[in-house]
Amino acid sequence: MKILETQSAPLTNYEVLTHLQSMRKRYDAEHSVKSGNLETVMKELTDYLTTTPSPLAGEHEYTDETIPKLMSALEPYDLTKAEMLMIFNIRPESQGVLDTIVEELDMRLDEKQQEEIVEHVARILGRAPEPEGEGEDAEGEEEEMEAVEGEEGGAAE
Amino acid sequence: MFILTTISDLVKISPADFSKPSIQAIEDNINAKYANKVIQKVGLCISLYDILSASEGNIGHMTGIVNVNVEFRMIVFRPFKGEILNGKISSSSPAGIRIRLDFFDDIFVPPHLLFDGSVFDHREAVFIWRTEDGAELFFDKNETVRFRVEAEFWNDQSPVGPGSLEAQANGGENGHGSRKSPYVIEASMSQGGLGPTLWW
Numbered sequence: 001m002k003i004l005e006t007q008s009a010p011l012t013n014y015e016v017l018t019h020l021q022s023m024r025k026r027y028d029a030e031h032s033v034k035s036g037n038l039e040t041v042m043k044e045l046t047d048y049l050t051t052t053p054s055p056l057a058g059e060h061e062y063t064d065e066t067i068p069k070l071m072s073a074l075e076p077y078d079l080t081k082a083e084m085l086m087i088f089n090i091r092p093e094s095q096g097v098l099d100t101i102v103e104e105l106d107m108r109l110d111e112k113q114q115e116e117i118v119e120h121v122a123r124i125l126g127r128a129p130e131p132e133g134e135g136e137d138a139e140g141e142e143e144e145m146e147a148v149e150g151e152e153g154g155a156a157e
Numbered sequence: 158m159f160i161l162t163t164i165s166d167l168v169k170i171s172p173a174d175f176s177k178p179s180i181q182a183i184e185d186n187i188n189a190k191y192a193n194k195v196i197q198k199v200g201l202c203i204s205l206y207d208i209l210s211a212s213e214g215n216i217g218h219m220t221g222i223v224n225v226n227v228e229f230r231m232i233v234f235r236p237f238k239g240e241i242l243n244g245k246i247s248s249s250s251p252a253g254i255r256i257r258l259d260f261f262d263d264i265f266v267p268p269h270l271l272f273d274g275s276v277f278d279h280r281e282a283v284f285i286w287r288t289e290d291g292a293e294l295f296f297d298k299n300e301t302v303r304f305r306v307e308a309e310f311w312n313d314q315s316p317v318g319p320g321s322l323e324a325q326a327n328g329g330e331n332g333h334g335s336r337k338s339p340y341v342i343e344a345s346m347s348q349g350g351l352g353p354t355l356w357w
Contacts, residue, residue: 005163006199008230016159016203016232023204032181034188041193041203044260051259053243053301053354086241089158090303096357100241100303100350 010081013089014062017049052128055091061126073120077109091125092118158236161206162199163228166190170214170223183211183227191231193260195339197311200235201261234261236306236342243354246300249284251277254296256304256344263338270307270345271296272352286352296346300353304344312337 020042027034034042049056056062070088079087083102092098095114099105105114166187174182184205191202207230214223236242244256244264254271256264268275268284275286275296284296296302314337346352 001164001166001196003162003196003199004165004228006160007235008161008163011159011161011232013158019206019232020204030181032177032185035185035192037194038188038192038204041260045203048259053303082237082240090241090243094357096350097303100305100348103239 010085012067012085013049013054013056014066017046017056018064020046020049055089055125055128058129061124066124070120070124073124074117077113077117087117087121088125091121091128093122093127094118158234158240158242159203160200160233160235161230162196162202162233163209163230164191165226165228168211168225168227169217170225172221175223179211179214179225180208183208183225187227187229187231196233197313197339200233201340203232203234203260206230206232238306238308240306241303241351242306242344243301243303246296246298246302248298249277249282249296251279254284254346256302263341264304264344265341266304266344266346270343270347272347294352294356296353300355302346302353303351304346305348305351306342307345308343310341310343312339312341314339 024042024046048054051057067088071084074084074087079102086101087098090097090101092101095105095118098114098118102108109117168183168186170179170182170186174185177185187205192204193202195201209228209230211228212226214225216223242258244258247255247257247262249255251268253265253267255262256266258264268277271284272286272288274288275284277283278285281295283298286294286296288294350357
């Protein structure tokens with residue numbers, strides 16, 4: 001074995017999932033047997049990529065055209081390739097999450113630009129389905145949960 | 158988190174596989190050898206992506222095995238430093254938090270890479286982040302978390318002599334390194350937006 005090039009190209013999660021799915025289809029059509037190790041990693045990776053919080057879970061809006069579309073929409077913000085890749089894989093739905101992906105976000109982009117990016121992402125990549133009930137309810141629940149956690153902590157001491 | 162790696166290797170097709178189309182035999186052979194395995198300093202191989210070129214098959218003397226030189230690209234799991242990923246907490250100990258992805262389990266967050274004010278609760282066996290305003294936030298088991306890749310460690314699994322094997326067994330009994338994993342990722346959760354996803 002000889003490694004000719006360690007990093008020939010980066011792949012997005014969407015591309016990997018598409019490849020796995022087409023592989024599975026081909027194997028099923030030909031009734032050929034996969035080796036055990038391949039079967040394991042294909043199943044586990046497909047599970048990882050298709051459960052929340054992955055944006056590829058359930059019905060999603062990713063297609064082959066999504067990458068160039070997002071690239072051109074975010075071009076004016078001068079993001080690096082790695083940041084683009086993470087935005088595509090993680091689909092940040094708030095500025096808080098965007099802040100973890102983009103280094104020194106506040107220095108590079110102002111509030112309005114950050115909002116624009118999150119909007120572009122929601123428009124092109126879609127949004128996660130609301131967990132349950134209305135948005136307002138969800139917020140209420142969250143507060144409640146924190147309160148409960150506080151009590152638990154108190155009891156522990 | 159995934160890359161393509163170009164590899165050249167000698168693929169040996171045994172006579173049992175002659176009934177398959179050559180391309181299928183080569184693909185099966187490569188996947189059986191590489192899928193779900195770690196190559197040192199490269200990453201965790203997932204599957205064959207495409208075949209770039211293959212030589213004529215040469216039949217080996219005495220065995221009937223066909224040898225083909227193949228250049229191909231593999232899909233490899235190799236998150237870069239600074240990458241943000243999602244995973245689940247699989248366990249916590251005073252030494253830190255272990256995070257798993259469905260297909261990869263060796264991600265570790267030491268206490269100094271957690272939020273300031275995070276302490277380990279021995280009774281509950283979880284880390285708790287005590288924020289400045291007095292709230293207590295729990296890093297519960299099986300919680301979905303977002304983390305940043307900070308460093309990677311490679312442990313070569315090549316066979317070693319009996320002497321050093323013993324030393325390894327003794328040294329590996331304590332702590333999280335009971336079995337040395339070939340590829341370990343060190344991660345952090347110490348910035349707003351990181352940690353359990355339901356916080357943010």
